[in-house]
Structure formats: C-alpha cells, structure tokens
Amino acid sequence: MIRRLTPYLLVVLSLAGGLAALSMRPATAAEVKRSADYVVLVGIPGLRWEDVTEKGTPNLWRLAEHGSIGSLSVRSALKPTCPVDGWLTLGAGNFAGWKRTTPVSGACPPLNVDVQRPDKIGAFLPDLDRQAVQYNQQTLTWGAVPGALPESVRCTVAVGPGAAVAAARPYGRVDTYQPELPADPKKLLSQCTLSMVDLGSVSGDDKTIRQTAAARADATLARVLAARPDNSLVMVAGLADTDQASRLHVAIADGPGWDGGWLTSPSTGRDGYVQLVDLAPTALATLNRPLPERLFVGQAATSVPGRPAELPDAVTFPADADREAGAQKNVATWFFGILAAVQLGLAITVLPLLRRARRHVGEDQTVRKPITDTVEILLVASALAIPAALIADLVPWWRGGHPGYLFAAVVVFVLAVGTAVVRLAPSFRRTLGPVSMVVTVAGAVVGLDLLTGGTLQLNGVAGYSVLEGNRYSGVGTVGLGVFITGVLLGAGSLAQRFARPWRPLVVVVVGGIGVLLVGSPYLGSDPIGAVALTAGVCIATALSTGGWLTLGRLAAASVAGVAVTAAFSWIEMRRPAGERGSLGRFVEALGDGTGGTTLQRTSKASLDALAGSPLTLLALVGAALLWLALLRNWGGLRRAYGLYPSVRAGAVGVGVAVLLGGVLGGTGLDLAGAAAAVAVPMAALTALRVLDHASDFTRPPEEPASVEVAKGVGAA
Incomplete structure (x- = not known):
C-alpha cells in the first residue's frame, strides 16, 4: 500500500511548499490615495493613440502629459463594440450590448437613440428597457444591468446622446441632460459628483478625416478642462470601435494621485492596459462609493510608475501595441491554418511509411534513407512551429508594410535554425533523441516567457490578443498546450533514463515546477491550467514505472488532483476579490448562486472555440493519426510505449490534462490542438524509428564460416 501511495504523496508534498508560496503576495509600494469630489468621464469612441499629436490635439496631449495613460480594450457583450455598446457597457460596469436588428457589416451604424426631454432638465430613454435591460438580462450571458453605475451615485449629468445611454438609470431616467456642451459648462459639471460627456466619434481609415474629427473633439475638450470642478478626476476614453476591426484605444486619467505613470487594473494584471468595464468601478472608487454587489466585472484602475518621462516616447508603446494587436488576428488565422494543412499533409505522408517501415528478419531497409530523413526533418520542423512563432515576436514584424510576410520570414528563419540544431545534435540518432529535444525546447520557450x-x-501570433479581452497576462491557451506537452513528455523522456524506482520522483519534480509556473498569480496566472496540469502529473507519475491505468491508480490520482484543486481554490479565495483568477471567480459564483450563469458562459465559449478555431482542426488531425494509424498494431506507437513506459505515462498525462483544461477553461479543443501540434509529429517520428529497429533484437546471429563451407561442400 505504501508503494502504491508514494507517487501521489510525492505529488502533494512537492506542491505543498509552492502552494504556500502562492498565497504570499510580494511586497508592493505604498498605495497612493486616489480620491476626488467629482469625476468627469469623457467618451470619444474610436479615438486611438495614433490620433493624439502635440499639434493636432494639444489639449489631449497636455492631459496625457500630466496624467496617467494606457491602452483601452473596449470589449463588450457584442462584436464589434459599436459606440452604443461601449456607452452601455460603461454605464453597466459589465459586458453589455444594445439589441441589434441586423448584423454589423462594415462601419457601425450611427448612434441613434430616442432621447426625450419632458422637463428640459433631465431626459428619458423609452427604448432602454426593451432594447437594453431585457436583452442583457434574458438573452446575453453576462447578466449585465444597464444603469448600474448611475444607480450607485446620487445624481448624474450627461452631455450628448452617448452619455445619456451610459447615465440612464435602468428605467430610462437621466438626472440632468444637455444635448450639447454649453459655452461655459462649469455650473453644469458641478451639479453632480459624476458627469459624462459625449464628444463624438473618430472613425474611418482616412488619416485626414480622423485628424479632423480628433481636432474637433479636442477643441470641445478644452471647454471641459477649463470648467472642470476643483479636486476632480477627468478620464478620457476612446470607448468603442467604429467598424468591424477591433483596435486598442486611448485611456487617460488626470486628477489627484494620477500624476504620470501607466494605467493598469487587477482585471488585466498588465501595466499600461485597462478594460472598458474598469472605468465604472474606477469612478466609484475615486468618489469613495461602494461598488454594487455582483454587478461589476471590472476592477478599479490604478496608476503605476515606469512610464518614460517624455510623452512622445511614452505614446510610442500603446500605439505600437495597437498596431501589433491589429496585425495579430489575421496573421494568427493564416499561421494556424497553414500549420494544420502542413500537419495534415505530413499525416497522409506518414501512413504508407508506417506500413513499410517495419523490416522483417534478414531484410534491408524497405524505405530509402533520404526519404525517411526528409520526413523526420519535416516532422521536427512541424513540431517546432509554435515555439518558433513565439520566438518570432522578439522581432517587431508588425511594424512593416507587409506584416504577414515579415512574420513568415522570421518564423522560417527561426524554424530552420531550430531544426538544424536538433538534427545536428549527437542525441538525434537515438530513438528518443528528437522527441526529448523538441519537447524540451517547446516547454523551455514558454517557461522562460x-x-x-x-x-x-x-x-x-501564438499567444493571446488583448482585443479579445480574455487574458492580458500570464499563459494563454496555445502556450499552455505547448507547455503541458513540454513538461509531461519532457519529464517522461527524462525519467526513462533513470532506474525504475526513481522515475516517479523525476516526473513529480519536473511536473511540480510546471504546475507552479502555470498556477502562480505572478507568472502563469492560470489556476485552472494548473489544476489540469496537476491531474496530468498525477497520471504520469502513476504510470511512469509501467503498468496500466487501473481503477485504483485513477482513484488515487483523482484524490491527489482534488487535494491540489482544493488548495488552489483556498488560495484564490484568500486573495482580494479584484485579484482572483478564473477558479476563484467560479468558486465565488457557486457561493452566491450565480454559478449557472458562469457555466452557461463557459459552455458558449467552448462551442464558439470549437466551431471557429483552426486549432480544432489540428486536434482532429492529430487524433485521427493517433487512433487510425499510430496506435494500431502496425503503427509502432504501442511498441514504443512498451519499450519506454515513462514516455507513455507522459503522453497519457498530456491527454488527460488538455481534455480537462479544455472543459474547465471553456476553450474547446484549442488546448488539445496546441498540444497535438507538438506531440503528434514527435509520436509519428518515434513510431517510425521503433518500427525500423523492430527486428534488431530478433535477428539470428551470423553462422560461423566453417559451417558455411560445410554447407557448400554438401551442396556440391
């Protein structure tokens, strides 16, 4: 019994110290007091950092020079986030959307909301309940309540139709409303603690048109800044897209405690990035007002040091991030589509080679060596494609006139160098040499990142886009799939070189380091990924000494995995609400009765990922090659697993981890596709080599020369 339980005890004990470390927050600088008597939210949908210049928009420039700046992700409940959706999300403090009668094709429609003024003081939006409140509560999955922000303060001022959408209470009433900013708005902006001002949109691709619209908004902003109340916070946000192309937008905060620095928030965990849903809690936190319970999904923004002293240098960073994020989506679609096509072609090529690779006793090699060498090189290059794409981001390929071609050139160069290094390494001639080197490189690239x-x-391209708003720091879905493969297959390959009693310890040590890198809120920041990897480590540890996955081993591994999951959940719940990860938010949702909404949202995300991601094709191609060929009696992989049980343990662990992570994380088969892109080509290469040497240990010894002579005489 002790021998059976030892691997699982090792898993739990090796992670206990690291889990304790995760609960300890690193020391941070003293918190700066950021409070004000008034907050003025200025919205300019479509405004990007490339539109802000010292001469063209002097007021925005001076505001950014004195205040804190960042890139604003304008994700809402609908795609794209049109101006009406952005304003509605601002007022809800949650991902909201205005009901659409027709899909958006091309440019967003103009903001056309019926704003009635029965008393000439406030305003009333008769369509708010039908077009927004009911739609968000009954149809969309985020549970947003339009008007949650104005409901949290005593009164609100709105200027312009967009601001009216954000400032309207859930029943449609706007406390104080003006369709346009008066010549002297000082009295208006001092009536309520919260004011919202719509300065119009900046849209289109024509640079001259954009500059004209930005200058017009800047001129109106001058009156707002001149009339701002004392001790006030002014936030300027380009809070929506204006067409189907998602971009990063301007975010500026100027007020007490916001002097210089980068904007950030716990919801992004990345300096220089905030979300649209962070603006509402920022306004309430500044006014020292409590946040409504379970209505806001964003967190109050803060300012952190580290911004370049000169504003032209500082603006370069968010503008460059916008260019990279804009180029990433199209290039990523092409990259993974081409990778799936290449791996499909390699799978078709490998099938006849598997049939002919196994030599019978006394036969010479049935497949010509140049052919096998070429296929092996292509398999290695295919497995290294995603790590090469990650390394390619060291080069600013997105700044060129043709970013896709430049990215392809960088990836091909990195891939050629990486493949050559693997091919020329002395260990490449060993059966497990290629798989050991490739998975080690893959795991090391993600781990170092x-x-x-x-x-x-x-x-x-092989990471995550802040335009999607799902992740801003830590490990992404693709990186997690590659890292899981690198950790578990790397641990299995390494353990195979040790004596049988030491193999569980090797897997535990390597796997434990991987779990800590993924689960740490200061590194990978993915507790669900850490739980999935823990399950894979438990399975790999149990199988590393050989044998089958019995019910007893599965039960013991499950208990160890549940123990680690409970530990992660406990750590997440100890952290402040604004800093909790996906696992902590899910546990909290179960506690307050909103877990069903979370599960519905996760299920929808899984279906969307399953249907629209090229990684799904990679997962299906890999599964088909494994099931229909490699794991057949003639496929060679079973024989490889029999010869190298620790490698088989790592492979089974990878399968368990990616399937569990995909289900819990709502990523469909994306996680499995990223893992298959590395693991399946290496499995095919290993199978080919094992089949080629299948008869090495059964070949009869050569007969002595005297016997051959005697046979010849007898025949004569």
Whole structure:
C-alpha cells in the first residue's frame, strides 16, 4: 500500500511548499490615495493613440502629459463594440450590448437613440428597457444591468446622446441632460459628483478625416478642462470601435494621485492596459462609493510608475501595441491554418511509411534513407512551429508594410535554425533523441516567457490578443498546450533514463515546477491550467514505472488532483476579490448562486472555440493519426510505449490534462490542438524509428564460416 501511495504523496508534498508560496503576495509600494469630489468621464469612441499629436490635439496631449495613460480594450457583450455598446457597457460596469436588428457589416451604424426631454432638465430613454435591460438580462450571458453605475451615485449629468445611454438609470431616467456642451459648462459639471460627456466619434481609415474629427473633439475638450470642478478626476476614453476591426484605444486619467505613470487594473494584471468595464468601478472608487454587489466585472484602475518621462516616447508603446494587436488576428488565422494543412499533409505522408517501415528478419531497409530523413526533418520542423512563432515576436514584424510576410520570414528563419540544431545534435540518432529535444525546447520557450513577464505571448501570433479581452497576462491557451506537452513528455523522456524506482520522483519534480509556473498569480496566472496540469502529473507519475491505468491508480490520482484543486481554490479565495483568477471567480459564483450563469458562459465559449478555431482542426488531425494509424498494431506507437513506459505515462498525462483544461477553461479543443501540434509529429517520428529497429533484437546471429563451407561442400 505504501508503494502504491508514494507517487501521489510525492505529488502533494512537492506542491505543498509552492502552494504556500502562492498565497504570499510580494511586497508592493505604498498605495497612493486616489480620491476626488467629482469625476468627469469623457467618451470619444474610436479615438486611438495614433490620433493624439502635440499639434493636432494639444489639449489631449497636455492631459496625457500630466496624467496617467494606457491602452483601452473596449470589449463588450457584442462584436464589434459599436459606440452604443461601449456607452452601455460603461454605464453597466459589465459586458453589455444594445439589441441589434441586423448584423454589423462594415462601419457601425450611427448612434441613434430616442432621447426625450419632458422637463428640459433631465431626459428619458423609452427604448432602454426593451432594447437594453431585457436583452442583457434574458438573452446575453453576462447578466449585465444597464444603469448600474448611475444607480450607485446620487445624481448624474450627461452631455450628448452617448452619455445619456451610459447615465440612464435602468428605467430610462437621466438626472440632468444637455444635448450639447454649453459655452461655459462649469455650473453644469458641478451639479453632480459624476458627469459624462459625449464628444463624438473618430472613425474611418482616412488619416485626414480622423485628424479632423480628433481636432474637433479636442477643441470641445478644452471647454471641459477649463470648467472642470476643483479636486476632480477627468478620464478620457476612446470607448468603442467604429467598424468591424477591433483596435486598442486611448485611456487617460488626470486628477489627484494620477500624476504620470501607466494605467493598469487587477482585471488585466498588465501595466499600461485597462478594460472598458474598469472605468465604472474606477469612478466609484475615486468618489469613495461602494461598488454594487455582483454587478461589476471590472476592477478599479490604478496608476503605476515606469512610464518614460517624455510623452512622445511614452505614446510610442500603446500605439505600437495597437498596431501589433491589429496585425495579430489575421496573421494568427493564416499561421494556424497553414500549420494544420502542413500537419495534415505530413499525416497522409506518414501512413504508407508506417506500413513499410517495419523490416522483417534478414531484410534491408524497405524505405530509402533520404526519404525517411526528409520526413523526420519535416516532422521536427512541424513540431517546432509554435515555439518558433513565439520566438518570432522578439522581432517587431508588425511594424512593416507587409506584416504577414515579415512574420513568415522570421518564423522560417527561426524554424530552420531550430531544426538544424536538433538534427545536428549527437542525441538525434537515438530513438528518443528528437522527441526529448523538441519537447524540451517547446516547454523551455514558454517557461522562460512566463518568467520574463509573458511578453512573447502578449498580442503574439501564438499567444493571446488583448482585443479579445480574455487574458492580458500570464499563459494563454496555445502556450499552455505547448507547455503541458513540454513538461509531461519532457519529464517522461527524462525519467526513462533513470532506474525504475526513481522515475516517479523525476516526473513529480519536473511536473511540480510546471504546475507552479502555470498556477502562480505572478507568472502563469492560470489556476485552472494548473489544476489540469496537476491531474496530468498525477497520471504520469502513476504510470511512469509501467503498468496500466487501473481503477485504483485513477482513484488515487483523482484524490491527489482534488487535494491540489482544493488548495488552489483556498488560495484564490484568500486573495482580494479584484485579484482572483478564473477558479476563484467560479468558486465565488457557486457561493452566491450565480454559478449557472458562469457555466452557461463557459459552455458558449467552448462551442464558439470549437466551431471557429483552426486549432480544432489540428486536434482532429492529430487524433485521427493517433487512433487510425499510430496506435494500431502496425503503427509502432504501442511498441514504443512498451519499450519506454515513462514516455507513455507522459503522453497519457498530456491527454488527460488538455481534455480537462479544455472543459474547465471553456476553450474547446484549442488546448488539445496546441498540444497535438507538438506531440503528434514527435509520436509519428518515434513510431517510425521503433518500427525500423523492430527486428534488431530478433535477428539470428551470423553462422560461423566453417559451417558455411560445410554447407557448400554438401551442396556440391
């Protein structure tokens, strides 16, 4: 019994110290008091940092020079986030959307909301209940309540139709409303603690038109700044897109405690980035008002140091991030589509080679060596494609006139270098040499990126886009799939070189380090990914000494996984509400009765990922090659697993981890597709090599020369 339980005890004990470390928050600088008597929210939908210049928009420039700046992700409940959706999300403090009669094709429709003024003081929006409140509560999955922000203060001032949408209470009433900013708005902006001002949109691709619209908004902003109340916070936000192309937008905060620095929030965990849903809690926190319970999903923004002293240098960073994020989506679609097509072609090529690779006793090699060498090189290059794409983000390919071609050139160069290094390494001649080197490189690339802040994955082709609003720091779905493969297959390959009693310890040590990198809120920041990887480590540990996945082993591994999951949940719930990850938010939702909405949202995200991601094709191609060929009696992989049980343990662990992570994380088969892109080509290469040497240990010894002579004489 002790021998059976030892692997699982090792898993729990090795993670206990790391889990304790996760609950300890690193020391931070003293918190700056950021409170004000008034907050003025100025919305300019479509405004990007490339529109802000010292001469063209002098007022915005001076405001940014003195205040804190950042890139604003304008995600809402609908795609794209049109101006009416952005204003509605601002007022809800949650991902909201205005009901659409027709899909958006091309430019967003003009903001056309019926704003009635029965008393010439406030305003009334008769369509708010039908077009927004009911739609968000009954149809959309975020549970947003339009008007949650104005309901949290005593009174609100709105200027312009967009501001009326954000400032309207859930029943449609706007406390104080003016269709346009008066010549002297000082009295108007001092009537209520919260004011919202709509300065119009900046839209289109024509640079001259955009500059004209930005200058017009800037001129109106001058009156707002001149009339701002004393001790006030002014926030300027380009709070929506204006067409189907999602972009990052301007975010500026100027007031007490916001002097210089980068804007950030716990919801992004990345300096220089805030979400649209962060603006409402920021306004209430500044006014020292309590946040409505379970209505806001964003967190109050803060200002952190580190911004370049000169504003032209500082503005370069958010403008460059916008260009990279804008280029990333199209290039990523092409990259993964081409990778899926290449791996499908390799799968078709490998099938006849598997049939002919196994030599019978006394036969010479049935497949010509140049062919096998070429296929092996292509399999190695295919497995290294995603790590190469991550490394390619060290080069600013998005700044060129043709970013897609430049990215392709960088990836091909990195891929050629990486493949050559693997091919020329002395260990390449060993059966497990290629798989050991490739998975080690894949895991090391992602691991080093996490240790250095995840900059390669941020807006990277093989990373995550802040335009999607799902993740801003830590490990992404693609990176997690590659890292799981690198950790578990790497641990299995390494353990195979040790004596049988030491193999569980090797898997636990390597797997434990991987779990800590993924689960740490200061590195990978993905507790669900850590739980999935823990399950994979438990399974791999149990199978590393050989044998089958019995019910007893599965039960013991499940208990160890549940223990670690409970520990992660406890740590997440100890953290402040604004800093909790997906696992902590889910546990909190179960506690307050909103877990059903969370599950519905996760299920919808899984279905969307399943239907619209090229990674799904990668997962299906890999599964088909494994099931229909490699795991057949003639496929060679079973024989490889029999010869190398620790490698088989790592492979089974990868399967368990990616399937569990995909279900819990709402990523469909994306996680499995990223793992398959690395693991399946290496499985095919290993199977080919094992089949090629299948008869090495059964070949009869050569007969002595005297016997051959005697046979010849007898025949004569």
